[in-house]
Amino acid sequence: MMSSPWRTRQFRVAAALLIAAILGASAGTIAQAEGSAPAWSTYDDEIAQANKDKANKEKRARDLEHALAETDQAIANATIRLTELNERLPIVQEEYRLAQERYDAALLQQSIVAAKLEAARSEDAALTEQIDADDAKIDELRDVLAEIARAEYQGSREDASLSIFFGAQTSDEFVDDYAYRETTSRVQSNTLAQMEELAAVNRNRKARQEAVREYIEELKVQADALVVEAQQAKDAAEAKKLEVETLLAEAEELKAYLESQRDAYVAQQKELEAAQAALKAELEALWKKKLEEEAVNGTGSLVKGFLSPPTSVPYITSSYGWRIHPIFGYGRLHAGTDFRAYCGTPILAAADGQVEWATYRYGFGNQVMLDHGVVSGKVLFTSYNHFSSFAVSTGQNVKRGQVVGYSGTTGTSTACHLHFEVYVNGSTVDPMKYVADW
Secondary structure (H helix, E strand, O other): OOOOHHHHHHHHHHHHHHHHHHHHHHHHHHHHHHOOOOHHHHHHHHHHHHHHHHHHHHHHHHHHHHHOOOOOHHHHHHHHHHHHHHHHHHHHHHHHHHHHHHHHHHHHHHHHHHHHHHHHHHHHHHHHHHHHHHHHHHHHHHHHHHHHHHHHHHOOOOOHHHHHHHOOOOHHHHHHHHHHHHHHHHHHHHHHHHHHHHHHHHHHHHHHHHHHHHHHHHHHHHHHHHHHHHHHHHHHHHHHHHHHHHHHHHHHHHHHHHHHOHHHHHHHHHHHHHHHHHHHHHHHHHHHHHHHHOOOOOOOOOOOOOEOOOOOOOOEEEOOEEEEOOOOOOEEEEOOEEEOOOOOOEEEOOOOEEEEEEEEEOOOEEEEEEEEEEEOOEEEEEEEEEEEEEOOOOOOEEOOOOEEEEEEOOOOOOOOEEEEEEEEOOEEEOHHHOEOOO
């Protein structure tokens, strides 16, 4: 015969509670025996782990935001939210499981207390029945004693012992009268003994009954408290269940939305790639022409440190390299380095040069392209993108560290930042190969 899921769950909860209690007691004993560190060390470790988890989560969130920096805002927001949900769901599901276990444990404890209360009440009723029955027997015996006393009183003389002898008419009367009196005395004595025994038993029963009734009152208090605890646990479990269902529903909606936007996203990325290719082709024509026009190399060597950081407080948020969309799986080269630059932050020229253009370009937004001439036999350009406004104009000569514009989020961008690119002979390279450390 198969056991019901409810009883199986009750057994698991009870077993878990028992094992936890045993392990807890054992752990405490071992800790005392080995002279382990105080509990505060555990709390410190937990706090440190929590802080570490928080930092990791914040880093993942930043990385995701930067990975989507060149994505349509609505798609980026949906992707970020779906990622958050995917991280949150297992936590909420575990919270729901624990809340349901707590509710099951409360129900189990309720059933245990209810069984104890029923047993105690049954014992109280049985004791009441036994006490009443023995009290009735004592009353009957008391009536017997009263009847004996009444009979003796009615037949008594001033000298009962002599009257038996002198009052008897015959020897047979004497013997019968004596035997009657002896029998009455024994009955009276036995009845008194039986009454005392029953009274003693009932006194013990009443003491036991008093203890049982005190226990019943304690169980009633426990039962009332468990009703409240079970209701709270039920409410908590239902709230967590609702949260899980809400998160799942939202996740499904986001998945459906993102799936509907897949084609639009891919089209956008291809447009960005086309814009990057067009820019590359334009710069290739420029650098070839520049090499033909310049008879000698420019000043300096194109090595690490030739370029200065393009912000006064450099902080890289996304590096040069391939990016894979976390939902669509589409890959595209991130052809520059992103620097943190809050809206309106001054952006600085990475080296002396001339403004090739300061204009709006698809995908890049407001862009400044600086021509740094020929360095070590190679033509060097740097570009600064997503500006909110320009500080220079086409053809203007600039010095290293001069403000060329102000950060913004124009073009394909989800937040204010600087997208910084370096071109060597018309092709992008990792900017950090030439930007000085700070």
